[in-house]
Amino acid sequence: MRVVLVSEGTYPQALGGVSVWCDQLVHGLPEHRWQAVALCVDGREPVRWKLPENLERVVTIPLWSAGRQRLRRPGRATRSLFHAALEDFMVALVAPPDPDPRRGAAQRRRFLLALRGLHEYAAGGGDIGSALRSNAALGRLQDRWDDVATMLGRGHPALAGRPRRLTLADAAQAVAMIGSMLRPLAVPPVRADVVHCAMNGLSTLVAMAAKWTYDTPMLISEHGVYLRERYLEQVGGDLPHAVAVLLLSFQRSLAGAAYQVADALAPHSEYNRRWQLRNGADPDRMWTMYNGIAPELFPSARTEPEEPTIVYVGRIDPLKDLHTLIRAFALVRRRVPDARLRIYGAAIDLPYRDSCTALIERLDLVGAARLEGSAPDAVAAYHSGNVVALTSISEGFPYSVIEAMACGRTMVCTNVGGVSEAVGDTGFVVPPRDPAAVADACTTLLLDPDLRRDLAVRARQRVLDRFTLAQSLEAYGSLYERLAAPALDGRTPAGALR
């Protein structure tokens, strides 16, 4: 079977949880022939994974490099179709979400048709980005903006915060970005038996094009919630509010349209289902598929460090909220003066890393709390702590949690994403952004070795029971077979949860 795996900003050009999962999938299902489609910034990103032999091809789709291709003018019929599609597309950018499920579904279907019209325009030789940036399109977008305010009334709560008039500057900025994001619609559709998107959002455009052209089944996995992360990016962001309205409306409409058209949806935690159902996903086509690890690669620790140590393993990133962990550690030190905090991970956001260093200095934790850089050996990193902490504000179903659990370490985690589903009753799950709660949990564990060991044993067993790689691969293999068959039979794939 030929499977195309589509991802944005991850495999094979970046490290991180989703890339690990992609690599596991391709390695773990050698009976399939794979092709990876990577949505990237400019196509100059190096490949950072050793590619398996059954990965036959990697196609990159640069989203943000300057486009220079010369396109032909589409025929009149295609242009006519495009103008109709553009109208619906513009409406989706300005319309607030409809709270009524039936009408919300109609909104999403209309947007899906608009995307198909844009794809056919591109397939006919048109340049979507250029058409969106034209004066005519900008004027239409301004008109639709005014229409919404006229229909709902300027004081309507759904329009709170919106400027009265959409300026050309804001409209042009938004459509320039959206035009780049739509580039996957303009590349030749991929040929495969199944197109598997590693996330929602722009990746699904590749699958949609294949579905419209070759009727290829489409599967979406969601580790985190793509739309939720786009929303979080725009909390207190620099973009003008009108631009944020247009961009987030595009992302919301796209995610909803993808749920409509997907043949199967695989949230990687029960938590994700809430957002997916809220945005129109069909529960009859959803199966929860947890991430899995190979337990033999994460052996249980036989000893504990000499000093009471809290460990973090992951990216140095604002979403991980390491400030909360460092502040919590300062509180831990009041009751466990010889405690240590070791933070392992690569920093992509260097200013954030510097802010962590500055916070450590300001809280007088230099020496006790250390940024160790990337961990060459993750197992050794987990083993170097008595407790493993994760204080993220947003997560999907993080590998670091089940890896640490498999290593026989007790977790202190924030209650985000699927973390509580992973940890269950084998660790402490506390509210995010609450240093005192994190500190209480860590202190309790550091001061109670019996509790710590008991939870650690149960944590490893929980991983063996529920979150192994073999279970995960079996579930996906089964789902591929059923998607490639003429119709889904409605039964839950082996290893998946309804």
Add this chain to the structure above:
Amino acid sequence: MTVSEVRPTSMASAARGWATASTIALPIVRPAPVPDRPELGTDPVETLAAEVRAASGDGRFVDGLHLAALLEARGVTDRAARVRYGYRDVFELAESVRVRLDGPAVGPPSRPPRRREWRELFHGGLYLLPSVLFPAVLAAVPRSPLAAVVVAGLLGWVWAGGLTWLAYQHINQGDDAAAGRLLARGAVCGVAVAAALGAAVAVMSGVAAAALLVPAVTAYQLASTVLVFYRAEARLVALMSPAVVAGGGFVLAGWWPPTPVIAAALACTVVTFGVALRRALRAPGDATPGRLRPLMRGRWGTFALVVLSTALLAALVLLPQAPLLAHHFEVLLATLPLVVSMGFVEWRARRFGERARELLHEAWGPGGFRRRLWWRLALDVCACGLVAALAGAVVLAGLREAGRLTPAAQAMAAASVLLAGAVLLVFVLAAHGGYGRLCVALAAALGAQAAAPFLGSVALLLVLLAVALIPSVGRVRQYR
């Protein structure tokens, strides 16, 4: 209730009709009423709204999902939404909180900050600077160095134009160091090419001085290009001032020997060239080696048009002047208004682009934007012509006073006035990337010189450039 079920007000109907001139079906509905606030002893939702307002900066959220994402990131779960706030889930709670945020009043649209810079206004003086030295050169060289002056003028102009365009490709990628290195290497290569051409001209014309004159003039042009690129005009003036004083002294005194003046000019040019190279090589950052080729992939055609359009403009301006150098000095003086007004033209060209970007932040649609830009462009063309006309009036008055005012000088002054406006349009069209259209207009005007007087060809150029600008002046994406 769908929109088609909503009975629109007459204003709404009018707005829709005006907006689309056809039927549209907005799938927009009045969202369901926000759930009533639960009856709790205190009002934790108000407290939560206050926390959100403090955490989010401006308190503005695109929709309820936007706020729900923030609430979850702050630890609010479905359970907390039920137990603590009395709502079904985080999504419902977020809708309620968002209504209470009563986001801040929307202020006027933000505008890009205006650069209050006037330095371009002095560029005219910089371009005039070498002409102070020409009398000394003419006195020192036994035979007319016409060919050398034309070759140096054309080469320096075209080389500087192409070099700065390439350097800006690096700047646009944020690679200042690569831009500096390119400018330095390009300037050295330019002088080397000029030396070779100067030697060739010396051999062919029999004017030995050409071997020195061509590279020296080119070196000054490229040094001034580099220093202007880095906004170091004051340094350029300071470095060249001894030569200017010597050249001015030669003209005013009338009896100074020309050789020391030329020696001073050469020395100043060498020092200025060295300073310019040093400035370019000190650009911050580490240049990424081998970046130009991938950067220019697919752009060499544009680069060729940039070079061609620069060459055509240089030819259009310089070729009619060259024959005047030896025998019609009064007509040559009548070109000074164009040189003097070039700084003003550059300033207006920059301001035109800035004004266009400011207009994008105002409440205009594309039609209003286009009309205002054309109006602004017409005013700027007139202003450039007016400045050149004022300078021309001074020159013509001087010639009249000296008894050397001729019809040819008057025609040249008039052409300079039109050319000032035309050059503004050249800058604007180049800023739009319309190099192909620019080449066509310039080539047509240059061809017209064969059949029509210079004034006529410049008038034609003005009209052709205005026509060439029609597709792009009102196009919003040209100004982003």
